[in-house]
Each structure stands twice: as structure tokens, then as C-alpha cells.
Amino acid sequence: MRPAPCLPSMQKLLLLGLLLLLLLQAGLYAQPIPAQGAQPDTTAVNKRRLRTIILAESAFYVAGMSYLQFIWYKDKERVPFHYYNDSRGYLQVDKFGHAFGAYVESYAGYHLLRSAGLPRNQSLLYGGSLGLILQTPIEVFDGIYEGWGFSWSDMAANAAGSALVVGQELLWQEQLLKFKFSFSPSPYREQAHGYLGDTALESLFLDYNAHTYWLSMPLSRKGRTGLPPWLSVAAGYSANGMFGEFENRRWYRGMPIPETNRYRQYLLSLDVDWTRIPTRSRFLKRVFSSMFFLKLPFPALEVNSKGQLRGYWLYY
Known part of the structure; x- marks a missing residue:
């Protein structure tokens, strides 16, 4: 069982995800997303803005993973990869938190790429999957350090959060x-x-x-x-x-x-x-x-x- 006072992995990814959202939207989200209806794919790609978004997301990703590797897990013992079944933990509130974190990250990633003029399908592929991309390494880290463990139910919740963004855009062309x-x-x-x-x-x-x-x-x-x-x-x-x-x-x-x-x-x-x-x-x-x-x-x-x-x- 995980040590009681330490933060479960959901809080780590939620903190990282919300920080990503605040940083990206505060600095880059110049064109708010239309409230209703589909966005046309005829907008020209703003290459300068797209480069800025990619660099910002990449820098944040590297910084986040470095924080986990060199600070969060610094005093934790590395162990062989192992699993942890926490599907019943906290009456599944933890799983809602995982899905929420992935949803926020994928929502921000998708709309940022759309605001740069990237076509819908590419924005869904690279931005809509951002929540799952960001959170999967956290689960892997949990699997190789004592006190945690790789959780398939966490992974399923992470995937569900990103799928909620992608699925709605495919079905309704809006959130x-x-x-x-x-x-x-x-x-x-x-x-x-x-x-x-x-x-x-x-x-x-x-x-x-x-x-x-x-x-x-x-x-x-x-x-x-x-x-x-x-x-x-x-x-x-x-x-x-x-x-x-x-x-x-x-x-x-x-x-x-x-x-x-x-x-x-x-x-x-x-x-x-x-x-x-x-x-x-x-x-x-x-x-x-x-x-x-x-x-x-x-x-x-x-x-x-x-x-x-x-x-x-x-x-x-």
C-alpha cells in the first residue's frame, strides 16, 4: 500500500496539467475558441505561432519530466517495474481526477493547435492526445519507484479524459x-x-x-x-x-x-x-x-x- 501522506500520482499529473494550461493559455492563447459550431479548416497555418506553441509545450514537457526524475523521486528507492491495483481506491474519485487532468491537457493542446491554424485532424492527433502523452510517463515512473506502482486503471482514466476531447470533436465538431x-x-x-x-x-x-x-x-x-x-x-x-x-x-x-x-x-x-x-x-x-x-x-x-x-x- 502506498505511504499515506505522499501525493498519489493523480495529484502530480493534475498539478502539472493545470500549470501547463495556465502557462499556455496566459502566454499563447491569443484567439479565443468560438463558442459554438465547427471551426473551418481553411485558415492558413500561422507557422510562427505554431513553432512557439510546440517549443513551449516541449519545454514544459521536459521540465515536468525532469522535475519528476530529479526532484519528486529523488529520495525514493528505484525498484523493478511493478503494478499497483488501485481501481477501488478513494471510491474512484482518484480516477475522475486522472480523467479530468487528461481532459484539461488535451483540451488545451487541441485548441492551441487550432488557434495556430493547424487542420482539425492534425490538431486532434497531436493536441487531443496530449493528456495521455503527458500522463503516461508519470505512470511509468510510478511503476519503477517504491511506494507507488503502475496502475492500469489510472491509464484507462487518462485515456478516457483525452478520448472525451477527441470523441466530441469527431462527433459534434465542438466540446x-x-x-x-x-x-x-x-x-x-x-x-x-x-x-x-x-x-x-x-x-x-x-x-x-x-x-x-x-x-x-x-x-x-x-x-x-x-x-x-x-x-x-x-x-x-x-x-x-x-x-x-x-x-x-x-x-x-x-x-x-x-x-x-x-x-x-x-x-x-x-x-x-x-x-x-x-x-x-x-x-x-x-x-x-x-x-x-x-x-x-x-x-x-x-x-x-x-x-x-x-x-x-x-x-x-
Whole structure:
């Protein structure tokens, strides 16, 4: 079993993926992606911009892999390649995180290449697969260092995240479904004596109870129903009561952790598709384009595995 306080591989790739997205979109995403409809393949390739994107992505990739090799795993013992079956871990919240990280990376990669004028099929091949390309070496590293292990279920989740980007472009020529994330510090952190993080920032990476993953879809694809084109409905998944990967710890740092029941949460809520908000401001278009993966707090309904039905005035 993995050492309890160390970050599982999902957090490593999520951190790298979000940093990649912020760096690339802040510095290179000059032309926001149209909110609806297919992008034509008649745009001339901006070779200078394309070179800049490729160099930036390559530099980030090398930097990320170097960080893992020379800093993250520096004090870890290298062992023969081995596997680790964590498919049941954290009630699969970890797998949603893997898929989300791959989706964000593939989404950014695809749209960056399209913004440089690269044809759709090439952008899908080289950009749409970026999430899987970035995350596979992390799984391989996990397989050769003590305390982790190569996980086929992680690989499947990584592939699913990239496939969600590629599949939608092939089917609808747009990202109709947005894979989103919301975070709210859970009450379990205060009860865990540091096991789930000593601060709210640490709990972002250590406390799966605080994570919710969403699939968000516009209620009106073409705005023909009279509803705003940005108004969406979102289905979410989360879990609670987790003080460990497969079963809950009872002690940490010599202090007791209260006994809790682990349970799954299934949620339904409204949402905003940031990329469909109409604005003439170039700045706001760039801001909204960069927020595509964030779920806006809205009222929500929850059905959980304890058989309870709950309502929230605001869920985030």
C-alpha cells in the first residue's frame, strides 16, 4: 500500500496539467475558441505561432519530466517495474481526477493547435492526445519507484479524459460536454490531524472528500429554445468520509481519527458554459476561454449511497 501522506500520482499529473494550461493559455492563447459550431479548416497555418506553441509545450514537457526524475523521486528507492491495483481506491474519485487532468491537457493542446491554424485532424492527433502523452510517463515512473506502482486503471482514466476531447470533436465538431472541477474544504481535514493536509491549499491535493467532478452540457445547443446559450446542466460525482485509500485510518501523528462511513455522492446542478458567454471584449473572451474547466456554484440536488436525498442552496 502506498505511504499515506505522499501525493498519489493523480495529484502530480493534475498539478502539472493545470500549470501547463495556465502557462499556455496566459502566454499563447491569443484567439479565443468560438463558442459554438465547427471551426473551418481553411485558415492558413500561422507557422510562427505554431513553432512557439510546440517549443513551449516541449519545454514544459521536459521540465515536468525532469522535475519528476530529479526532484519528486529523488529520495525514493528505484525498484523493478511493478503494478499497483488501485481501481477501488478513494471510491474512484482518484480516477475522475486522472480523467479530468487528461481532459484539461488535451483540451488545451487541441485548441492551441487550432488557434495556430493547424487542420482539425492534425490538431486532434497531436493536441487531443496530449493528456495521455503527458500522463503516461508519470505512470511509468510510478511503476519503477517504491511506494507507488503502475496502475492500469489510472491509464484507462487518462485515456478516457483525452478520448472525451477527441470523441466530441469527431462527433459534434465542438466540446458540447465540458469536464469540470469544483473544490470546497471538507470538515474531515480538521479531524485528520494533518493526514488530509494541514492547510486548505494542502487539502486541495490530499483531501479527496473536497473534490467534485462534473460533466456539464448546455441546455440549448444552438440557442433555439429561448434559453441563454451559456446556461448548462451538470451531473457531478464526489465521495465523503474517506480517511484512506481503501479503508479509513484510525490514528495519525499519535492522535485518533473519528470513525466515519465512506459514501458516494451523485449530484445534479445548473452551470455556466464560460465559452458561450457573448462578449465583444477580447480580454473577457480570453478569460472565459481559460475558465472552461471551472464549475460555478449553483443550487444542487444530491442522492448518495446511504439512500439520502439532499438539497443545497449553493454547492461548490
